[in-house]
Amino acid sequence: MLLPKVLQEVLSLPTAPFHEEAVLAVIEAFCRRLKNVTMKYDRYGNLLVRYRYQAPKRTPIAFVAHTDHPGFISGEMKGRKALLAEFRGGVRPEYFAGSKVRFWHEERWIKGRVTKLTKIDPPSGPGRPPVPKEAGIEISKPVPPGCLGMWDLPDAKLQGDRIVARACDDLAGVAALLALLERLDKRRAKADVYCLFTRAEEVGFVGAVGAIRAKVIPKRVPVVSIETSSALVSAKIGDGPIVRIGDRMVVYTPRFAAFAARVAQDLAQRKSSFQYQRKLMDGGMCEAAAFGCYGYDVIGICLALGNYHNMNTKRKRIGSEWVSYRDWRNMVDLFEALVLDKRGPTGPDDGLKKRIDKLFDDQAALLG
Numbered sequence: 412m413l414l415p416k417v418l419q420e421v422l423s424l425p426t427a428p429f430h431e432e433a434v435l436a437v438i439e440a441f442c443r444r445l446k447n448v449t450m451k452y453d454r455y456g457n458l459l460v461r462y463r464y465q466a467p468k469r470t471p472i473a474f475v476a477h478t479d480h481p482g483f484i485s486g487e488m489k490g491r492k493a494l495l496a497e498f499r500g501g502v503r504p505e506y507f508a509g510s511k512v513r514f515w516h517e518e519r520w521i522k523g524r525v526t527k528l529t530k531i532d533p534p535s536g537p538g539r540p541p542v543p544k545e546a547g548i549e550i551s552k553p554v555p556p557g558c559l560g561m562w563d564l565p566d567a568k569l570q571g572d573r574i575v576a577r578a579c580d581d582l583a584g585v586a587a588l589l590a591l592l593e594r595l596d597k598r599r600a601k602a603d604v605y606c607l608f609t610r611a612e613e614v615g616f617v618g619a620v621g622a623i624r625a626k627v628i629p630k631r632v633p634v635v636s637i638e639t640s641s642a643l644v645s646a647k648i649g650d651g652p653i654v655r656i657g658d659r660m661v662v663y664t665p666r667f668a669a670f671a672a673r674v675a676q677d678l679a680q681r682k683s684s685f686q687y688q689r690k691l692m693d694g695g696m697c698e699a700a701a702f703g704c705y706g707y708d709v710i711g712i713c714l715a716l717g718n719y720h721n722m723n724t725k726r727k728r729i730g731s732e733w734v735s736y737r738d739w740r741n742m743v744d745l746f747e748a749l750v751l752d753k754r755g756p757t758g759p760d761d762g763l764k765k766r767i768d769k770l771f772d773d774q775a776a777l778l779g
């Protein structure tokens with residue numbers, strides 16, 4: 412079986428922090444075909460896409476997905492085949508030496524291999540790994556400075572239920588939002604939704620913070636951060652997309668999380684093939700944390716990811732990332748359900764207080 416076009420295309424694109432132009436160009440071209448969609452770049456180059464058609468009265472929601480992936484940026488050639496390259500993103504130092512890489516120049520890949528790490532920064536905090544900053548690379552042909560590089564892994568493919576790609580993080584999230592926008596547009600769904608495609612997440616939410624400061628999304632609109640997140644013992648690949656209620660540093664907005672879980676539960680009842688999980692994914696942080704710091708209501712929705720940041724921890728070598736195709740499709744279904752829910756994120760809640768009040772009223776006399 413083949414991957415749907417949008418996944419095949421987006422997951423095979425070249426990208427690195429601050430060099431997301433190929434991904435943004437594809438998003439732009441994709442959305443230009445849609446009727447009820449507007450697009451706007453903010454001053455930092457993040458792309459906001461808004462679908463709006465006969466929207467009912469309820470609070471809209473915003474989805475955010477980042478367009479970069481940990482990668483290299485070429486620096487100076489130090490000899491005919493020796494390149495020095497900066498590394499941007501979180502990959503542990505032991506994965507570099509000997510690993511194959513490819514640099515994107517004039518619409519083609521130029522292959523190479525890491526010889527050694529030439530600069531490693533100390534850990535950013537307790538329990539964190541050291542941060543590789545620069546690598547020496549043996550390259551087949553000279554590349555000019557400023558070209559992006561990625562690990563030399565094959566283009567995206569479907570293997571059984573596995574989507575295997577050079578970069579699932581967060582291109583699988585980007586592709587899912589495009590699938591949502593296309594679906595809404597085709598069905599002329601009555602809805603109002605923002606999809607923000609951010610830059611440079613892997614180096615510390617740089618694009619997202621720019622978008623927040625540029626007030627791209629109104630404060631009253633709650634934000635759903637879409638991610639792939641390292642699978643955990645309690646959050647397995649294939650068990651459904653995850654309503655993420657927190658990360659390594661913070662917990663998200665309880666009321667908004669309750670809304671998302673209620674919509675997911677309703678969807679599971681309507682559709683027997685739909686599966687989801689509700690978890691605190693404490694392996695890392697995501698852009699929800701950044702939006703949360705600035706006062707937005709936030710949650711995450713993520714796919715459990717294998718070989719997080721291309722680290723195959725079993726074989727201790729660089730490998731393709733992978734997610735479950737079933738999880739991905741269920742995630743798009745969940746997005747749609749969140750967008751189409753009549754009550755919306757600020758509507759009446761599940762009546763949990765009513766239920767516990769009734770338990771109290773029925774039994775208070777027994778307290779004596």
Ligand SMILES: [Zn+2]
Nearest residue numbers: 580581638639
């Ligand atoms: Zn990510």
